[in-house]
Amino acid sequence: xxxxxxxxTSSSLPTLPDGTEGVGEPAMPVRVIKEGDLAAVVSDAPExxxxxxxxxxxxQNVLAEAGAGGPVLPMRFGSVSTDDAAVAGxxxxxxxxxxERLDALAGKVExxxxxxxxxxxxxxxxxxxxxxxxxxxxxxxxxxxxxxxDKLRLGEMVVAAVKNREVEDAAEIQRALEPAAxxxxxxxxxxxxxxxxxxLVARDSAETFIEAVEEVRKAHPHLDLRVHGPLPPYxxxxxxxxxxxxASK
Amino acid sequence: MTVVPAQQxxxxxxxxGLYDVLELVLDRGLVIDAFIRVSLVGIEILKIDIxxxxxxxxxxxxxxxACNRLDLEAGPKRSPGLPDLVGSxxxxxxxxxxxxxxxxxxxxxxxxxxxSREESQSExxxxxxxxxxxxxxxxxx
Numbered sequence: 001x002x003x004x005x006x007x008x009t010s011s012s013l014p015t016l017p018d019g020t021e022g023v024g025e026p027a028m029p030v031r032v033i034k035e036g037d038l039a040a041v042v043s044d045a046p047e048x049x050x051x052x053x054x055x056x057x058x059x060q061n062v063l064a065e066a067g068a069g070g071p072v073l074p075m076r077f078g079s080v081s082t083d084d085a086a087v088a089g090x091x092x093x094x095x096x097x098x099x100e101r102l103d104a105l106a107g108k109v110e111x112x113x114x115x116x117x118x119x120x121x122x123x124x125x126x127x128x129x130x131x132x133x134x135x136x137x138x139x140x141x142x143x144x145x146x147x148x149x150d151k152l153r154l155g156e157m158v159v160a161a162v163k164n165r166e167v168e169d170a171a172e173i174q175r176a177l178e179p180a181a182x183x184x185x186x187x188x189x190x191x192x193x194x195x196x197x198x199x200l201v202a203r204d205s206a207e208t209f210i211e212a213v214e215e216v217r218k219a220h221p222h223l224d225l226r227v228h229g230p231l232p233p234y235x236x237x238x239x240x241x242x243x244x245x246x247a248s249k
Numbered sequence: 250m251t252v253v254p255a256q257q258x259x260x261x262x263x264x265x266g267l268y269d270v271l272e273l274v275l276d277r278g279l280v281i282d283a284f285i286r287v288s289l290v291g292i293e294i295l296k297i298d299i300x301x302x303x304x305x306x307x308x309x310x311x312x313x314x315a316c317n318r319l320d321l322e323a324g325p326k327r328s329p330g331l332p333d334l335v336g337s338x339x340x341x342x343x344x345x346x347x348x349x350x351x352x353x354x355x356x357x358x359x360x361x362x363x364x365s366r367e368e369s370q371s372e373x374x375x376x377x378x379x380x381x382x383x384x385x386x387x388x389x390x
Contacts, residue, residue: 005284049287056271076278078287090283114269123312123319137316145317155309158316163304188276198273228270234277 003087004028004045005079006062007072007232008098011039014069022062023055030062033084035091038098041066042087045080063232071105073098074232105236108182108200111209111229115173115195117162121222126161133157169223170195173216180205180212185235193226198235206230 004023011034021027024046033040041062049055059077066072081087091098127134136154140146146154173195178184180201187196201209206229213227280286 002285005281008279051275051287053267053271056274060270060274074278075284076276076280076286077274079279079281079284080287081284086283090281094281110273112269112273119315120319123315127316127319133316137319140313141317146313151313152306152309154316155311155313156304158312159304159308162312187272190272192268196272198277226269228273231270231273232278234273237277237279 001083002045003033003042003081003084004049005075005081005087006030006041006043006059007066007074008091008102009039009041009066009072010070010099010102011035011037012070013039013066013072016041016062016065016069020062020065021058023049023058025054027058033087033091035088036095038091038095040087040091041072042081042084049078049080051077060232067109067232071102071107072232073101073105073237074234076234101237105200105233107204108202108233108236109206109230110233110235111181111199111201111206111227112187112231112235113173113177113195113197113199113213113228114193114226115169116193116224116226117166117169118222118224122162122165123158125222126158126165130157130161133161165222166194169220170197172220173197173223173225176216176219177209177212180209183236187235200233200236201229203230 006022013032016030016032020030022030022043024043028043028046030041030043033042043062056077063072063074067074081090127137133154136150136157140150140154143150145151174184174186174197177197177199181199182202183200185198185200187198189196199209210227213225216223217225
């Protein structure tokens with residue numbers, strides 16, 4: 001029976017609540033493998049495990065339960081070992097490394113911030129910053145919307161201006177929130193956001209961080225900020241600034 | 250064990266909240282070479298376009314149209330600083346909620362993402378549509 005690994009923590013971690021449900025359907029019961037000062041939060045690995053929504057949420061929930069009791073190094077979804085003994089072997093072999101990370105992350109949680117533009121508001125902003133765009137918009141409008149080429153020219157200009165704003169706003173968000181965090185990790189660029197930033201925040205200064213987010217919201221009404229946390233420190237498990245992950249096989 | 254200090258999870262509504270967090274579960278976290286990872290076929294959907302606004306003729310025309318409709322005299326109507334709906338699936342407080350909301354869902358994750366995107370777009374807030382609505386879904390295998 002292979003073993004699914006959720007995360008690595010200290011062996012002094014308080015017991016998980018009874019009935020904590022892991023991945024699989026029916027859900028596999030979660031248990032703990034202890035080895036010296038360390039422990040791995042695991043369950044049996046279900047047959048044919050795939051990244052289904054409920055499994056991803058189970059992974060997340062187990063880590064959240066474990067993380068409520070102390071620092072946890074979250075595994076990326078889908079990590080499976082041949083058996084419990086092999087998990088214990090990894091804990092023993094890399095004990096120093098794991099302990100260093102657990103110490104570094106003690107009392108800290110991750111907040112992920114993703115930002116998008118409010119389209120109407122960002123267009124207003126672009127208009128006010130670019131007299132050329134505004135002039136062309138007004139010219140097109142008085143010509144009943146303008147012909148195809150006029151529209152393309154305006155659209156191209158606006159898109160370029162909005163893209164500039166995306167880059168500037170991403171930098172601005174990072175600059176504004178960084179002082180309220182212990183560390184920052186820039187997530188992979190992708191569809192659906194102009195900024196994807198993870199911040200490592202001390203639990204007891206979480207309020208300060210949230211206030212900083214509110215300040216950014218107030219100062220930049222053309223930005224939509226989506227904040228998620230406190231989360232297990234997914235983006236801070238490796239020492240140093242974590243790199244955007246490459247596509248997984 | 251559901252004590253969550255300063256639970257914050259808001260902004261884009263429930264479904265995009267799910268999408269936002271699952272991206273972390275799938276893409277970050279510790280990788281140990283001694284362990285195998287399950288196949289994540291279909292996950293590439295997360296890594297498609299680079300930017301929210303994509304340069305293309307369609308986008309140009311759409312933005313030109315949006316500018317044409319824009320009320321140039323009015324300022325941004327959106328009142329600043331109002332957090333949107335809370336879509337919390339983070340930390341253990343989520344346990345009950347996510348079960349209620351998601352039980353029985355057995356889509357593969359790419360389905361789940363597609364669905365959550367569609368939901369988040371169809372939730373379309375009363376104010377302006379997002380620039381994100383321009384995102385493409387060109388799948389690449």
